[in-house]
Amino acid sequence: MLFGVAAVSLAWWAGTDPRLTMRLDARTNEAVSAIVESAKREGVPTEPLIKKALEGASKRAAGETIVAVVRGYANDLRRAREALGPKSSEEEVKAGADALRAGVKVQELERLREAKAGQRFAVALDAMSYLVNRGVPADTASSALVRLVLASATDEQITALRADIERDIAGGMPSGLSTAARANGLEQVIAAADENGGAPGTALPSGRGSIGSTGLGVNAGAAVQGNAATGGLPNDGPKPSPRGKPKRP
Amino acid sequence: MADYELDPFIEGIASELRRPVRVDARFDDRVMAALDAPTVIPIHQARPRSWKERRWTLSITPVGGMVAAAALFAIAISGAKLVVDSREAGAPIAVATDSIAMRNVANVPEAPESMIIEKQFTVLVPGVKSVALVGDFNDWDVKATRMELLSPKGLWSVTLPLRVGRHEYQFVVDDTLHITDPTAPESSSDFGSANSVVTVTRRDP
Numbered sequence A: 001m002l003f004g005v006a007a008v009s010l011a012w013w014a015g016t017d018p019r020l021t022m023r024l025d026a027r028t029n030e031a032v033s034a035i036v037e038s039a040k041r042e043g044v045p046t047e048p049l050i051k052k053a054l055e056g057a058s059k060r061a062a063g064e065t066i067v068a069v070v071r072g073y074a075n076d077l078r079r080a081r082e083a084l085g086p087k088s089s090e091e092e093v094k095a096g097a098d099a100l101r102a103g104v105k106v107q108e109l110e111r112l113r114e115a116k117a118g119q120r121f122a123v124a125l126d127a128m129s130y131l132v133n134r135g136v137p138a139d140t141a142s143s144a145l146v147r148l149v150l151a152s153a154t155d156e157q158i159t160a161l162r163a164d165i166e167r168d169i170a171g172g173m174p175s176g177l178s179t180a181a182r183a184n185g186l187e188q189v190i191a192a193a194d195e196n197g198g199a200p201g202t203a204l205p206s207g208r209g210s211i212g213s214t215g216l217g218v219n220a221g222a223a224v225q226g227n228a229a230t231g232g233l234p235n236d237g238p239k240p241s242p243r244g245k246p247k248r249p
Numbered sequence B: 001m002a003d004y005e006l007d008p009f010i011e012g013i014a015s016e017l018r019r020p021v022r023v024d025a026r027f028d029d030r031v032m033a034a035l036d037a038p039t040v041i042p043i044h045q046a047r048p049r050s051w052k053e054r055r056w057t058l059s060i061t062p063v064g065g066m067v068a069a070a071a072l073f074a075i076a077i078s079g080a081k082l083v084v085d086s087r088e089a090g091a092p093i094a095v096a097t098d099s100i101a102m103r104n105v106a107n108v109p110e111a112p113e114s115m116i117i118e119k120q121f122t123v124l125v126p127g128v129k130s131v132a133l134v135g136d137f138n139d140w141d142v143k144a145t146r147m148e149l150l151s152p153k154g155l156w157s158v159t160l161p162l163r164v165g166r167h168e169y170q171f172v173v174d175d176t177l178h179i180t181d182p183t184a185p186e187s188s189s190d191f192g193s194a195n196s197v198v199t200v201t202r203r204d205p
Helices: A002-013 A018-023 A026-041 A047-058 A063-084 A090-102 A106-114 A122-133 A138-150 A155-170 A175-195 B008-018 B027-036 B062-089
Strands: B095-097 B116-124 B131-135 B148-151 B155-163 B165-173 B177-179 B195-200
Touching: A018 A026, A018 A047, A026 A047, A026 A063, A047 A063, A047 A090, A063 A090, A063 A106, A090 A106, A090 A122, A090 B165, A106 A138, A122 A138, A122 A155, A122 B165, A122 B195, A138 A155, A138 A175, A155 A175, B116 B165, B116 B195, B131 B155, B155 B165, B155 B195
Parallel strands: B095 B116
Antiparallel strands: B116 B155, B131 B165, B148 B155, B165 B177, B165 B195
């Protein structure tokens, strides 16, 4: 009787997520649940998998499609966890998986292991995926952001950088050019701040954040104004021009 | 008492002690009256204790004890699972608004990743009956977040708390048509239609 009660308890513990039971048909639910259970045993985050299945249900995708997508996503989460290391957080693993799905190479994620202890990079990985979706070549986006993480750029600086790049793209600048130039400028700002004993603002370029001041010799045009180069005033993300949705290059 | 020769001093004390004590004539009556009064309560007639004061004795067999232990184990497992699920779901540590009021909030040098920020979503969709917001923050459930019609021209809006980080979402028109946010960047989706992306960030004072 003792083993019976324990077995029932463990079965409930390892049972199907009720959200999947309510939103998926039985066959799809069984297949997705098996994938989720396998991921849980391997230490891979399962909540992103469940949400991916629910997304498919919301969009009325076929059961086979949902299963295939969830299985592929589970593989990406495994690869991201292997690349980022066992100490990476769930947010970082998910962001890493999204970056891999966007086209970032595993080798770039592995470089993040060299980041300083305590340095977070979920925001950088999100920015990586975002930039690739905005048309920035995956190699350019990943290389730039990995360098910034290793230079100990803060989440606010990276968020501001993303906003600056978004504005550049909306202004007509090629996405890859903006990314490379903005990231290089921020890297130099961080290095200058370190040389001055970490005191912000003592060796910063002008408030307009002219890319030309970084010595790249790039004519960024009058539309360039940056927060990232001046130390990163936080903002809540890009605000596209009222002309409408930015077009992909 | 035996007669023997005593020291005069001791004899004086003894004779004093031998002197009979004179008592009141009614002394005996008073003693007997006191003895008749019901001042002693037998144990078996004591005031009954309330259920809270009563002592209870529980006897249990070995098999019964094992069953009870298994039940407690199951309850403990269930409670632990509830705690883990709530943590995975993301219990907010702090709440802030994405508005001017937030900028006046205390100097938070390093807000945790689980910080919640209220985010407003708006979309212009005239001539429809309903618009819902679906995304990874509400399990893509069309019933979870209904938007409010702000103007007759079809401006719909909703404000809801989101965790700091990247979120994908869509608007669902009349419970059938999925559309993206024309003011937000997009991300390709595995299910065909693209998703809109919003990145919620922390704010410094």
